[in-house]
Amino acid sequence: MSLLCSQREPCARVYSIFGSFTDSLRDSTSVTPTDNAYRNVTQMRNMIRKNFPLLVVKATTREDVKETIAFARQYNLQLTVYGTGHDNNGRSTGNDTIQLNLSLMKDKVVDLNSSRHGNGTISVGPGNTWMEVYREVDKHGRVIVGSSTQTVGIGGFTLGGGHSPICRYYGMAIDNLLEVEMVMADGRIVTATNDSVHTIYNNGSTSNVTDTDFFWAVAGGGGGTFGVATRFLFKLHTPPEKIIRVVLIYPIYSLFNENIFAQVFSKMKELFTEDLPHEWGGFMEIDGLDNLFGAKGHFAFVLNHLGSKNTASYRYLESLFDFLPKRRYFDSKVFSTFLDYEKGIIEKYPYYLTFGFNSLISESNLTTELRDYLIQSVLEKHTTYSKTTYIATLIGGKMREVGTESTSVHPGFRSALFSMSGNVAFGVHGIPEVQEIHEKSVQINFEFAKFGNGMYPNEAGECTPDWQKNFWGSNYDRLYQIKLREDPDVFFTCDQCVGSELRQNESTSSCPIPSTSTSTSSSTPSSTPSSTSSVSSESQTTASAFSKVYPTSTFTPLQTENSISLSTEVNPQVSVWLFLSLLYFLSM
Structure with a gap:
């Protein structure tokens, strides 16, 4: 069954399906484009990356994260995973997507007697900002490696590696990560350490296996790639004198x-x-x-x-x-x-x-x-x-x-x-x-x-x-193989993320060709369009310029029996909406 609210089905039909789904969530809330809260929950720190998801799910539990992933897969909807909006390239948002917002998952548990690390540990949810974590560990006389920017969140920062003002003394964020809990595309709930993986399957059965690949891949392989991280366990450290x-x-x-x-x-x-x-x-x-x-x-x-x-x-x-x-x-x-x-x-x-x-x-x-x-x-x-x-x-x-x-x-x-x-x-x-x-x-x-x-x-x-090569060097081949092992359908995808080349729609690339007079790397992106497609900004309206730089659709969705969309093709009005939204926010 294909649900396209601009043709075969009225939009009310689409949103009734959304409503039935969100009503089934245990503790989480949802936001649609018609809600007053929509403007704020979809805002990115880099406002050039403003996009318009079909539905925002503000999850509070891993179970609701799992249900949201299942819903997106059922109706062939691209899922984007949003933490705190610190994402310069807009990987955590997208037009016509289901946006899984983790900002309410703010659990923080300090254990100074942990057997996992001599100076203690902290278990944190992905919705925390680093300033919230700093305040918590300071109560216990400890420090933790995190971002210098207070409003940066835990998830993407850590999964991408995480450097810090104090990383030269304590190591990167991933060097201090002991454990990560992640919900996978097929519904598995995985808890991984550097040498083991505990899995809860959809039928309730569990397994414990020795596995050095999974943790290695997710701790540095980037956010929004292998699954949705719902909990992190970090080392704590005794603080310096001053x-x-x-x-x-x-x-x-x-x-x-x-x-x-x-x-x-x-x-x-x-x-x-x-x-x-x-x-x-x-x-x-x-x-x-x-x-x-x-x-x-x-x-x-x-x-x-x-x-x-x-x-x-x-x-x-x-x-x-x-x-x-x-x-x-x-x-x-x-x-x-x-x-x-x-x-x-x-x-x-x-x-x-x-x-x-x-x-x-x-x-x-x-x-x-x-x-x-x-x-x-x-x-x-x-x-x-x-x-x-x-x-x-x-x-x-x-x-x-x-x-x-x-x-x-x-x-x-x-x-x-x-x-x-x-x-x-x-x-x-x-x-x-x-x-x-x-x-x-x-x-x-x-x-x-x-x-x-x-x-x-x-x-x-x-x-x-x-x-x-530039993001992961000689580690990419191993990352790619682990990606295909854990997410063979490449359900989790984002721009320039591990495995995204399998989903990239080259016809909608927005990458111009740099001047040939400039000395650059010998490699160019495979998705670079021909120079004849480049149009000078002088001959473009502002709206059409945004349309070229930020196409509505970047990825080719997997085809399934059920699909939901608010349009059947790239919507040029989105660019105008983006332009007006930027003007509105900048005037606040």
């Missing part, structure tokens, strides 16, 4: 056109090596904004040190703190707990419009070519209303003690110095330029790829060349 935040801000060029960036870059290259003490973490930021004194751009360090100033690890960077003192701003602040440190990190723009990209940068990548590219990239004015910035998370340290094949993240994570992410961002006035901005971001993504050894999928760009 945390010191050090901020240094230099101009890229001085008022008299002195290249300050080049000098500081050389100093950083001298100090930021494998000898950098594990106690140091934090970020490096680069932007092209002018300041009040006529200087151009900013090169900033926002570093954190675990422990007091009266230590050899802190003194290691003192020569940086004293470098070009008349050319920089310097600030140092001491925090008694990691929670207090995190409270000081404020999201200036909780909602934004941006296209991002990423590369894993090692010491050998800190070349003059990279230095000059970064300067050019942030100072160049690509369009009237866009700007390019970079934030590099300091990694390495403890992370390097884990083997390149011990987890499924790209092997480059275990040798890199920075996970450097760039963004081409714009405001409401840049919306008419979205086509041009998007094409420029894809070009920069291609260019920037050559400077690193791999990419962080959680922060990488869409239209990434040879994404399988």
